[in-house]
Amino acid sequence: MSAEVWILGGTGRSGRAVAAELARRGVPTVLVGRDESRLAAAAGPGGARTMVAASLDDAAAQIRRQRPEVVVNTIGPFTATAGVVADACPGHYLDLANDVAAVGATLARHDAAVAAGRTLITGAGFGVTATESVVVKLCEGRPRPLRVRVDMVPSIAMEAGVLGDALAATILDGLPGVEGGGRFQGRRIVDGRLAPARVGGDPMRLTLPDGTGVTTASMPLGELLAAQRASGARHVVAASSEVPSGGVARALMPVVLPLLNWRALREFARRRLAAVRVAAAGRPREHSWGHAVVTWADGEVREGWLRLGDAQDVTGAVPAEAAGRLLAGAGRPGAYTPAALFGAELAEACGGSYLLPVS
The missing domain is CATH 3.30.360 (Dihydrodipicolinate Reductase; domain 2)
Structure with missing residues (x-):
């Protein structure tokens, strides 16, 4: 597999936020979208690699063919996109889902992800x-x-x-x-x-x-x-x-x-x-x-x-931080939400500060 992070929906606001955070971390990134000119504008001069995919099925086919190590899915509705993309990923999968239906469906894939040795992360946003x-x-x-x-x-x-x-x-x-x-x-x-x-x-x-x-x-x-x-x-x-x-x-x-x-x-x-x-x-x-x-x-x-x-900056930082940790081998097989996998300190790594009662 290629040690890259692919961002589906790379021209959208969330996709661009994730790409900016990955670039700041020096992580090789590929922006995937339907419009070549918008992809080029999002990547900027000397920026991320881009890939045109006319449809979700086309993007899934490219994922199977080129085998990126991590895919970040920013395309809603996640009830329609998460399963298609997760099934295509030979490596790790992340999405920004924030509804019960999509989050629950991805978490239900836990046993299958364990058996395949892959990590799925859902809810990787604010x-x-x-x-x-x-x-x-x-x-x-x-x-x-x-x-x-x-x-x-x-x-x-x-x-x-x-x-x-x-x-x-x-x-x-x-x-x-x-x-x-x-x-x-x-x-x-x-x-x-x-x-x-x-x-x-x-x-x-x-x-x-x-x-x-x-x-x-x-x-x-x-x-x-x-x-x-x-x-x-x-x-x-x-x-x-x-x-x-x-x-x-x-x-x-x-x-x-x-x-x-x-x-x-x-x-x-x-x-x-x-x-x-x-x-x-x-x-x-x-x-x-x-x-x-x-x-x-x-x-x-x-x-x-x-x-x-x-909150939009956080929605860029969380998947970028999680993707970087997956590339470094810090994940474990299964399906998780971000803090369930990486602990509460993940939010601190993304700029958060806790205000808690004295024990």
């Missing part, structure tokens, strides 16, 4: 890494807790442009094939099993360590599975500051979301969402945060935070 890392730190050297709640609070500078088909499809993809509830319901973990939950439920007003406030609410995120696996807790809730949490939004969601089961309406919504134009904007706050509250059966409660920079 949300999963920021939250599960805090859970790992809070649970170090302690018995299995009873309850865990994780909250992600990203701060990200917005680039001007349209939302795009891939992101729109990811947002509207729902939870096909995920046990525990309907396609357009949320999820939580109750008694160790996925169970239905209201999207935008469990609102919580958090005071961030910098003194500012934010409200988070539940969302069926990959953090849910990562936090449960990191802690072994029987009850888990995952929440985000990006979920509308006002009273009107909470009242409308149970009415609006079931309508997405109608395919024609869902396709209409996807097209309209993909065409939404986003204006350039600065970060809403200085830091991004991962947060967790862990409760044990004896009543002990521990709360912790992970302070990070721009």
